Amino acid sequence: MPGVLCRVVTVLVAAVALAGCGITDTDALPAGQPVQGGLTENSNQLLRVYFVTQEGVWPVSRPAPAGNRLQRAMDALLVGPTADERARGLITQLPSSIQPVRATTTRGRVELRLPWLVRDLRPVAVSQLVCTAAAADVGDDPVVEVIEPAMDQPWPVRCDETGSVVPAAQGASS
Template identity: 40%
Template sequence: MKRRLSCLVAVVGVLSAGCGIGSTGPVRAGAPASGLREPGSAHHYAQLYFVSPYGIQAVTREVDAPLTPQQALDLLLKGPDAAERARGLITEVPPLDWRLVAQGADNAVDLRLPVSVADMTRGGGLGLSQVICTAANAQASDSEQSSDVDVRVYEEGYETPWTVRCNAAGNVVPVPDP
């Protein structure tokens, strides 16, 4: 019995000594975290949506001043920059003969498409999501999310708009009629 007790104490002592990994100090693992706004900073960012092999993806670009929805769309239509292309990002917004028009209003954006939705979604279907989510994010204030912004889409050939929102994953979801 004494022998079992002393063996048990020895085993518990060995186990409580640790797993054999010594203590370490700070380990360098790359650049510090980035991407979040510093409170009170004078930096402004535009959030644009491009397409990656995994679906739609938001990218953040530093800009000189806050952008209107129209300015954000104009920047989106220029396509991904070299660094974004190197990460595999592309655009599925088709070349347009006419300009997309986006006008912000209280918690909403009026988006006028110069073509039908069928034409906007050729190629892969995410071009329209890129446009809607980019416009919604430009209209969202610092205290709200893009999912709080209604985007009223006026499609070529139709007089009545349909209303959607961009959720946190960059997916376009319909807004039910009140």
């Protein structure tokens, strides 16, 4: 009799496990219109500026005033996050500076002239600069040539898909 009882219990346990939790399958349900806004490939009215969260750099959208989009994006970065962005936990790791960051596009590359030495910046601050410059609508996966004060040789880098700075050869698309 114990063997029969054991088999019955085993069958019941298997039946309960196979029955699941009682949720039946449903068809797809309408969810409304897709979210709109933010940056799109054709958006000429917004800039992407990178600030810092606990997880790393995070892009925000800013209105794009008329003029040089690249320089406007760098200027917006140096102003720092708005009060609303700070309330959401966004900060900047860039030190203040009397001198601006100068950004130009040359031969499909971004030239980024810094008022600081890279070694004096936190890595996430360098990511803020490079990723903001790379996102300023200058082409796909641009090389950003970082030029430090009193340095003749630029440092060619890219912003990778994680928002980190990588050497230009490493970040190249294949």
